[in-house]
Amino acid sequence: MDAIKHWLTRGGYGSLLILAVLLLVVFPLAMDLFRLNLVGKYLTYGFVAIGLVMLWGYGGVLSLGQGVFFGLGGYAMAMFLKLEASDPESTKIQSTPGIPDFMDWNQLTELPWWWEPFNSLPFALFAVVAVPTLLAFIIGYAMFKRRVGGVYFAIITQAVALILTVLIIGQQGYTGGVNGMTDLRTLLGWDIRTDEAKYTLYFVTVFLLLGSIMLCRWIQLSKLGTLLLAMRDKEDRVRFSGYDVSMFKVFAFCLAAALSAIGGAMFTLQVGFMSPSFVGIVPSIEMVIFAAVGGRMSLVGAVYGALLVNFGKTYFSESFPDLWLFLMAALFISVVMAFPNGLAGLYESHVKPWLTRRKAAPATTPEPPAPGAETTANIASPTSSGTASPTSKISISTKVSSQSA
């Protein structure tokens, strides 16, 4: 019993368990399929947010271009689904049957060679993770080896997001352009639009997300995680200790990219299309906000952040179609002003002490807080630096201004 308790607190798995119960039991029972499908969609942003916790919260590297990897993962999946939806029978109305409809509209008469491999699902799944990771490796290697970091790195990632958007929109014969890839139907003959499919995909998303959190948790608890933290707080000291700092950063960047890409692929499957509107600068900054609202040091917090912001977006825009942008802005501003460490920080500073007090109250002799509780506090926000870093404020104010523009 104690061993289990220790495992739960030591690894911070208690909060993960609560999240798992919420996602696997409470939501499916409490919501109709439409809302559940929306939650599934929000959770795909959760992948990006936990990637950012590893990269930004732990590695100290702020990327404002995670939409690139989300988009690439999503597009890789969409390409496979689009090819399957474009069999000669259902595209016989086109001048060239058997190729995706947007190619036909753009006067392409055969499938481009680099589309061919996407006829195979294993290749597509491989590409979902491999292509974004490879791109992250190239960008990361080029930047971090030259010790480009901080704001400069953030700006370069934004530039990448912009470049990729322009590329996708410009090469519409190959990518579907501004419309994106729409009308995706089946995965190996399995209709992804049915109710059962939506349930299945929701649970697949949840399990992948929980698995990703556990993987990241494992990394955080390992020596690697400690090194990432050390690097964030005193980079030079780690470098002088003989570690190759740049490769650790590259690793964190690739990890965040791979996680985002999985999120993107699950997004495509659940929503049934992919468009360049996820790749650009604004969505990329939005993704940073999910992590900021949830608490950039907390993996579970980041998922709650993604859920809360998107719930807010849906709820406000449904209930107050004329005012919802202002309400979202108010939410972001109040997060930054009132609890700069996000939801997880709020928990640490307010809920936790209250819980400890309550626990201590019935006991006749006040005991010092259990050592386990302290450990959890540290894990949920190790070396929480008190205030949000300047970068987090910058990103949020950028977002607010772009929304009100």
Next chain:
Amino acid sequence: MSDKHLQSSQRRKFMLGAAALPLALAMSRMGHAAALPTAQVNTTGLAITDTEVVVGQLHSATGTMAISETGSIQAEQLAIDQINQMGGILGRTIRVIKEDGASDWPTFAEKSRKLLVNDKVAAVFGCWTSASRKAVLPVFERENGLLYYPTFYEGLEQSKNVIYTGQEATQQILYGLDWAKQEKGAKTFFLVGSDYIWPRTSMKIARKHIEAFQGGKVVGEEYYPLGNTNFNSLINKIKIAKPDCIFAAVVGGSNVAFYKQLKAAGITANRQFLLTLSVTEDEMLGIGGENFEGFYASMKYFQSLDNPNNKAFVEAFKAKYGPRAVIGDVTQAAYLGPWLWKAAVEKAGSFDVAKVTAASPGIELPTAPEGFVKIHENHHLWSKARIGMGQADGQFKVVAESPELIEPDPFPKGYQ
């Protein structure tokens, strides 16, 4: 002051009444329909009670497209208000659920699912860009919803779940090109557009028509990214090519830069003939009438159209949204949506989507501001094409009109 106000509002009411008269007559013929029980007019579980029917409205109220879509939102609301004043549809008042697509295609998909699955609306009036329509189309087909789509668009599409109240590409282009050849003697054309599916498809059709059917020549074809504001290299190319006609489909904010730079480079209407597919009264607000004066636009509707239907429509629109409100081609097409839906529901005697779509082909609307229109088998509208010349005050002077209604042909043979 108050007296005057009263007078004018009474006059407005009178005008409204006059416009509605033919429809009111049609209503009385359908008088028995009002008594139909809900169980009979709604067999598929739509949000309909004995007194109310719920519809959805899905446009961008925020984001980059808001400026274009606001006119459609207003026109649809006006039509719905007018229908409600006349007693609604089959004795039921229309209630609107508004959703904001926020200029974001995935949001459009999410909101359309919400409207169809959660709210069970009987029809949706909405979408503007092709991208948003493409995003919601699978949802409408899957959930068997009904969408009234107002924008002129590229064609190449036909869905049992969509009624297209704007023109498909051939309806807008072919008449304009023929007019350019006959009236203006244009033989060489320079095609320019924003780089996405609608201009690309439109120019493909235009090129075929010019080269294969008119014996003319295309001396240049250029596309610029959406939002592009630098047209200097294009202007140089135009100066070198010296086309008889610049045929343009530049959209959105690019329009403003395009016409201002043309004027700055001395390419004005007294030296150069220009025909566009993408400037309506709405765009003129941004471009400025002085920058577009003398150029031509090919549309099916202009605010200045001289007929009683349109006079009443413009009057009612301005009464509701202020005297400075302008009405563009798409705004008028959006206004048709609720009326076409009403006519189809009354013909079908049911709100069921399958029955309404089955009843739609052949529906005629003599009260449309653009004049008589009719729904084709392929769910597009038979409508006329018109050429308007831009005026300094931001309005258009109608200079030509197709003699007959033009048949919609979303998959034109010989133009692929």
